[in-house]
Structures are given as C-alpha cells and as structure tokens.
Amino acid sequence: MRIEALRLFNVRRFADSGVAIEDIGDGVNVLCAANEFGKSTSFEALHALFFQPYSGTPGEVQKLRPYSGGSPIVEADISTGAGRFRITKQYYAGRSARVVDLGSGRLVAQADEAESFIAALVRGGAAGPAGLLWVRQGITGLEKRGGAQEENEKQVRASLLESVQGEVEAVTGGRRMAEIVAATRSALAELVTATGRPKTGGRYAAALDARDQLVSAEAKLREDVQALRDALERRAAATKRLAELEKPDDRQERRKAVETAEARLAAAKAQSEMLKAAEAELTLARERRQIADRALKGFRDALAKDQELREKLRQAEEKRGAATGRRRDAASAIDTARAAADAAEAEAQASRALLDRLEKALRAREASERLVALNARLAEAEAARQSLEQAEAELARARIPAKAVDDLQTLETEIVRLRAIEEAARPTVSIAYEAARTGDVMMDGAALADGEERGYARQARLVAPGIGVITLRSNRPGAGDGRLKEAETARRALLESMGVPDLKAARARQSRAQELDGVAREARSRLSVLAPDGLQTLREEVAAVGAIDPDALEFKADPVEVRDACAAADERWKSARLALREVEPLQARANDDFVVAEKTLASLGGERAQIDAALGPEDERGERERELREALDALDTTVGKAEQLVDKLRAAALDLDSVEAALRRARSVEDAANRMMGELREEIAGLNAEIRARSDEAVEETWRETSETLGAATVRADAFAREVAVLQRLVGALEAARSNARDLYLKPVISELKPLLGLLFDDVSISFDDKTLLPDKILRNGQEEEVERLSGGMREQLSVLTRLAFARLLARDGRPAPVILDDALVYSDDDRIERMFDALHRLSRDQQIIVFSCRQRAFAKLGGNVLAARDWRP
C-alpha cells in the first residue's frame, strides 16, 4: 500500500477548516513545518483513519475533535495492487466511512464494509502485523498515549532489548500477550507447580487431599457398613439354623438313633463274650490232652531207663570193690616206710645233740682265758691313770707363766739400776772423828764409823753424844724415788701373783713344773696303749666276757669223731624219707579211684530211686500204662467237641467294629448338633454385641454422608483439574502463538536490521543471540559495552531502523507498507541524522517513507519529495 494524499477537515486546530497534503510519492516524502502548522494533527488524523472505526468515539477520536465541536473528516488516497482508492471517514455527527475506487469513481464500500476494507489494508490479513509503521517523536511504540504516559515511556524503554523486541512485539500485538500469559501463569501457579503437579498448600492440592482422605474414609465406612450387614445376615442365618436344630422331632430322632445303636452294641458284646468262653474251653482241653500225652510218653521212657540203670549199677559196684583192695595195700606199704623214717630221724637227732655240747665246751674255755688277760690290762691302765692324775694336780699348782718370770727378771734389774742411781745422788755424811771423842755418833741408830760416808734420804738424825742431836735435812725431793717405787710395787704384785717370795723361788717353781709335765705325758701315753678306747670301754669288755659255765668246761670228747657220726645219721634219715615219699602216691591214687566209684554208684542209685518213684510198684506198672492211654483217648474226644463249638460261635458272631462305628456315628450326629447349637448361641451373642455397637454408631448414615461428601469433593477436585487443564491449554496456545510470531517476524526483522545497523553505525556493531534473539553484545571502537547503556539517540535510531527493517520484510512479502515518522529523530545529532537520511534513501527505493518534522533546518538535508500543505475543504 502506498499513500498518495491526506486530507483533513475540522480536525483539532483546523476547526471548520482543513488542509490537504497532496502528491505523496514513492520514496522519501518530507513534510517539514513549524510546530504550529499542525504536523502532529496530520499524523494523528492519518492514524485514526486507519485504526479508529468511524462509529466509535474513543479517546483518540475525541482528541481529533476541535474545541468548537463538529465532525472531523479525514480522507486519504491510497494505491494498492488492486488499484487506487479514496478512503474517507467522518466521526461524530454524520459519521460515515467510505471507500471509493478512484479509477472508476465507484463506491467500493461503506460503513462496516469500509472498515473491513481498511482493516485488510493495515493488517495484511488477520495474522499479519500492522500495515503502517509509525514512529513518533521520542516514542518507540504505538501505545496509548496520555500526556504523562508519554513522558514515562521515554524512561521505561530503557533497554535495547525492548527497543528492538518491544518494537516488533508492538507491531505483532504482543504486549498484552505478555500480561495475559503472566496472569494465566500466576493463576496456574496457584494450583500447580512448574512440573504440573498439584502445588503443596494450594487449593488444588487441598481439594485432592480432601478427596483422597474422603476416599479412604468412605472405603473404611463402606467396610464397616458391609461388616454390619454381614453380621446381620450371619445372625439371621445362625438364628435360623439354631431354630432348625432345636426342633423337638429332630432331636428325638437323633436320640433314638443313638439308643438303637447302643442296644445293638450290647448284643454284639454278649455274643463276643460267649465266643471267648468257648475258645478258652477249647484251649484248656487241648492243654489237658497235651499233658496226658506227655504223661504216657514219660512213663514209657522211664521203663526203658530203668533197665539201663540196673546194668550200670552193677558195673559201678564192681569198680568200687577193686578200688578198695588197692587202697588197703597202699596203706600197709606206707606204714612200713614211715616207721623206718621215724627211726632214722631219732638217730640223727641224738648225734646232733652230742655235737652241740662239744662245741659249747670249747667256746667256754676260750672265754675264760681271755678274761684273765683283760683283767691284768685293766689294773695296769688304772695305775697309769692314777699317776697321770697325780702329776696333773701337782702341775696345776706349780705352773707359772714363763713371761711372768721374764718380767720379774726385768723388774729386778730395773730396781737395782734405780737404786744405784738413787744412791749415787743422795747427800752423804761422813765424820772424821777426833781422836778424842766421847763416842761415836749415832746415825739413825747406827754408829757412824769414822770416815764412813753414809748417805741419807731426806733427813738424818745424828746423835752426837755429848753434843746433842744433829738433824740433817737435804730439803730436796728424791728424784728417782717415784720410778723405783713403781717398779717395786710392780715386782711385789708380780711376786704375789705367782705366790713366790722372790725371783729365785720363781725359777725353782718353773723347773719343777717342767718336770711334772714330763711325768704326766708319760702316764698318758701308757694309758692310751693299754686302753685305746678309754678305760670305761675296757671295763665293759671285761664285764662282757661275763661268767663262764664251769660244767661246760668239764666236758671232753673227740670233736672229729662226733661230727662224722652226726653226718652218717643225717644221711640215713634222708633216704628213709625218700622211701616214704615213693609209697604215699599209691595210696592217693587208690583213694581217688574209690571216690570215683562211690560217686558213680551214688548218682546211679539216685536215678534209680527217681525212676522207681515215677514208675511205682513194679507189679502195677502194666495197669498204669493202660490207664494213661485211656485218659488220652478221652481227652481227644473232648478237644474235638470244643473245636466244633468254637467254629459254630465264630460263624454266628456280629462284627463288633461296625456296630461300634454305627454307634459312634449316631452319637457324633447328636453331639455335633448339640455343639452346633452351643456355637450358634455363642455366635449370636457375639454378633448381637457387634451389631448393637455399630448400630448405635449410625455407621450407615455416616457412610452415606461421607460418600456424598466424597462425590462433592470429587466434583471439586475434577473442577480444579479441569481448571488446570484449561489454564495449561491457554498457556500452551499463547506460548505457541508467541513463539510463532517470533519465528515469523522477530528473526527476519533482526536479519533485516543487521545491514541497516551497519549503515548507521560504522563504529558500533551489535550482535544478537540466535536463540533468544536478544542483542547480547555492543562493540564500540572495539570496546564491549553494556546494552543498557545505549544513548537516547541511539535507541531512537534503532527504533526507526527496526520499523524500516520491518517494512522491508513486509515489502518482500509482497505487502509493501508506508513508514511514517513523526519527529522521530529529536535526540539524534546532525551527523547521525544524515546517516539516517542515507539509510532512509537507500530503503526508499522500494518503500514509501513519510517524514513529519519541525526541524526544518536539519531536515532540509534529507532531500526527497518535499510535501506542502494547502487549505482544503471537502
């Protein structure tokens, strides 16, 4: 479709006036005028002509009306493949829509038909997008426009995604679609999960739960009701059966059957007893016959045995006689031998006694000689011992320690030495007498000879006759006095200890002791020779020899002779004993034979006595045998009779087992009936309880109620299921349509858009994702940028380009549509606008583009077909 002319009258500012824009051609057409001119009015009038039905007065139509009122008229000439047409619409009073064929001047359609004609033009069929592609200043879609909304949308269109996809969807009507899909999905999401399962906590799930719970509750109750009905039926059946069983006739009949069977059993038992008695009798007769038979046979055997025994007895007596003779002979031989042996024994005893006596005498003699010797030695030993004791006693007294004598010797020497020293130091006095002296001076009682030098110790008293007493005092301490005194004291002690007066005596005692020691030693050695084991032992030896029998000493004989005689006697005794031993066995054998013969005889005698007892007196034996035979014959007859009786009874006997079985059966019938009655009564009691309990629970009412509730719940759940299905179906249909629209338009549009982008932006490249068809990258000067950061101008340009791409798509599809731009490039700079113009021109070769703009200077460069408006009145 192409627009050739646009005329409007009584629209907005053109109250009761009009303008016409004629000669709109192919390619780029530009209506460039100042704002006051009413360029936007033209744009909106054109839009209304194509999209607002003549009959309605929605907001957009109202906006067309001037303030003064009146009926807006819009008219456009168009050309399509089918020809050239004039479309005219009048709104409000005298509303109309007309399509006139410009070629023929014929009215093609009017009113609704005209609307259909227009719709076919812009839609390109029911499924196609709008045939006209509109871009308004600053707005990138064909939305409802309120003043505030217009401002908002400038910001709302924030992303490139929307500026491309949104454009396409705007022309494919997809914005409401998104809302409806979202609403449907949220309605669906309240009921089911993403995978289509009932959503937990949702109304659908709750309805399903309620239904499921009711299903199980209903099943449970149905079971209960069924159980109750079963119980009722069982009770009815049981009651009926019990009544049958309790019927008196039947009971009587069962009783009678038992009694009959019992009587039969008693009869059978009596018969059986009789048979048993007869059988016992028969057994007894048979046993008696057997005994009689055995008795006869025994008697005959005994007779034979008797004969045999007689012969044996005779032989045994002969044997016994021979044995007795032999025993007698042997006894006499033994007596002879024993007498000889006794004599030899006596002789041997006598010679041995003689020999003993002789030996005893010899021993006594020897002992007496030894005793004499021992006594002599004992006397000598005792003498030796006495001298030893004497010597030792003396020695004990005389003995002095050798060292003590030596010490004494030393002390003596020391004392002499000290005296000498003392003597030498002592003051001396000597008097030289005058011749005429009266007497000698007495010194300490002793006369002091003339010239005699006498010493003194401390003081000396000189009695000088006639003169007086002269006392001499030395007045000095005796120097060696102490040591001398000590030595003397020691010597005195030593001498006292030894018990001698002086050294000489000590030495004499020492030699005496040595002498005594020698005596003692000699006595000791002598004693040890005489009595090496001690004197006591020697005394015991003497005592051991003891007293000696004087008689024994008297006997005298020749020992050799005696001994020979004794040996010969022993020899003789021995041979006599041997002779006796040879004879003795003879007697033993003879005894043995005798014993055997006696024993045989005794046993035979016993047997004989037994047989005799059995047989009885010999003269009665024939008679006895005949009696026995007769008794046997009689018993044979008895047995025969008893056998006959038994056979007869047996043949007539009743089968006790089957009679008993019959009784058992009759009784079991009766018992079973009785038991059954008891069981039935119990069952009825149990059922009564069950039924009463369930009846009071009104289980059936509850069941019916629950099953009705279940029905309602099922309906509700089904309704939800249907709701889900409907919503799912709707979502499916919407999604399918949307995806179709995308496939149909979005993809081709983007492929058309790409070369246009290249045309406009040599420094920017935009790449689109194949699957989502969303722009995913913007490369500006080799730098990647976020798609959200596109400038307003760029977005605007993209919007225009999208329309152009869409228009190209439609043109290729054989449905060319004009692109109408109303101040669409307000944000673009001049350089970009020129590029845009290039793009428009390039496209305009097969595309009508109508540009409305107030930017006269900038759009002067656009070139193309410049449109002019002139006044118009229809």
Place this chain on the structure above:
Amino acid sequence: MFSFIHSSDLHLGKRFGAFSGDLPGRLREARRAVIGRLAAHARLSGAGVVLLAGDTFDTETPAPEIRRQVFAEMRDHAPIRWVILPGNHDSLQATQLWSSLATEAPPNVTLAVEPRPLELADNVVLLPAPCRVRRPGRDQTEWMDGAATPDGAIRIGLAHGPIQSFSEEATATDVIAPDRARRAGLSYLALGDWHGPLEVDPRTRYSGAPEPDRFKHDRPGEALLVRLTGAAAPAEATSFETASFAWRTLALHLIDGGQPAAALDALLPEPRLRRHTIARVVATGRCRLSGRAALSAAIEHVGPDFAYLELDESALATDCDVGDLDLIDRAGALREAADALLAESADERLSAVERDLARAALGRLFSMSQTTAP
C-alpha cells in the same frame, strides 16, 4: 367414612454430605419437621391415622437420637396413630433397628413388620407388605390376594417398592403388580419408594416424599389425605404440601444474541423463597463468549440468596464470531492464539474433551483480555 394420611420416604437421618456449611443440618431438621406437618394436617382434616409407606429411616442403623426424637414427637401427637412400614432402606433385615424400635415405640405407633391383617378402625383392615430384606426379588404384596378379612371390611394395602419402572433406585427386579389393588380387593393401596407423587390408578398411589431430597422430581414435597366412604366406593385422595425446602431444576435456554442475565432473572423464584430453595440452573442452547461470562457473573451474584445454587453449563454451546475475537485483539500473536483455540474447539477430528478444553481456554482468554488494557 374413614380418612387417613398417606406419606412415605421420610428418609429421617439423611445427612446430605454433598452440601457444606449449615445446609445439611437445616435439611435434616426439615425432614424431622415433616412429622409435625403431617400431624397438623391430620388433625385439621380429622384423619386419625398416618400411614408411612416405607423408608421412614434413611439407613438400617439410624443414630439413636433420631429414633428417640422421632418417637417423642409422634407420641406428642397422640391420639393420631402412626403406622410405620419397613422399606428397602430400613428393611426388616436391620433386625437391630426393628428390635430397638419395638422396645422404644410409644403406644400410638404401630410397626407393620408382619404381613398380617391389622385392624385400623372398626371394619377397616390394613394389609401391610413389609420389606423383609433390602432387595426382596419378588412381589411382597402377593399375600394380600388371599388375606381373609371380615365381610364388607375396608381393605387398605400398604407397600413399598417399584411398580413397573417407577423405582427410585432403578432396580426393577422386584416389581409390585400394578393391579394389586384390584386383585386383592383393596379399597386403596398406599405405596412408597417413588419420591414423586404418582397416581397409578384411582386406588393405587405413590404419595411421594413429603420433603424432597434430590432434584429428580422437581416438585414440592407432598402427602395425600385419603378418604374412603366404603369398601367399594372410590378412594378420594387430595394432596397437600409438606415441604419446607424446594428443590428446583431451572432450565435456562439461551439463544444467540439473548441476554443471559435477564433470562436467568426471569427464571429465578422470588427472593423471599430463595432461602429455602436448592436450585440448579441447567443452561442449554448457544451463547457468545461475552454472554457466557455475564451468565457466570450473574450466578455468582445471586448465589448467596439461595440455600444452594449451582450452574450446569455443560450443555451450553459457545458461539464465537470475529467481533468477539476482535475484542481479544485485532491482530498479532494474541489473535493467533484465539484463532487457534477457536479452530480447535470446532475441529471434529479432536476428542470432545479436547474441544471442550479449547473452548474453555478461549473463554478464559476472552475474559482475561477484557481485564487487560488494550
């Protein structure tokens, strides 16, 4: 002259589990209240006997309080005599029920549990045919033919079960002979089981349930007052209303272009009756998408007036023209989706279920598109 009330199928104790809220309780109470209404009418018309022809109780095991309260009320209406016949719902098989009833029954209540003549009044004999089991499988009234009664006595039969195909529960194996009244020389045969009132012949009638319990019969609950002037005279039966709840099936036939809401309004009972009305609107015919939406909205609007109101629109066909689709969208993917659903809803190759789904989805799309700004 002898007059009595003939009723049946009280179904006392029925719980109405399909409903929710307090409605089940109200319905149960309404059933019990029937006894009072029957008694009141009996007193009014001078009838001394009320014959209940079976299914007095809904189940074989009614809750003890139901039995007790019913008997208490019946006792209270003495000297009116009540005759209760076992039906199929409360057959004699429920031995527990009937033994309990026997011990609890007040003196003015007679349990007709034996097929034996029962004297109702001087020279008036009742021949009851109690249901021995739930499904007897044979005609229980046969014995009436040979039942001996005094000469000239009025013979009244009382039975429960289907005649021909008038079986409330569609079991036709145990059918009562339709001409039993003639064969057995009955002046009147009072029948129960069929919940709607029905005259089989001038002497044989179903009284119908006094308080309906389902939509099936679509008539108000009734009972019969029967007057007999003599054994040979014709029975004079007049019905009287007993129900407190109305069960209504409202047929709403729509034709294309009609106004569904207005048509519905014309059909509904006057508002003061709605509280005691259980209604089902069965929509048939054809209707446009918008009309359908309007109908649903109208039903939703008046629903609270009623005890219960439901809409069955399964038989309502939807018409859809370009104008309706234009209201969804003139073009684009939405329109495509609508077109696809419309085509599917008319595609004979698809199953009915799938077509129905597509139609419903289209309806939904329509209503959603109307609430979504264009």
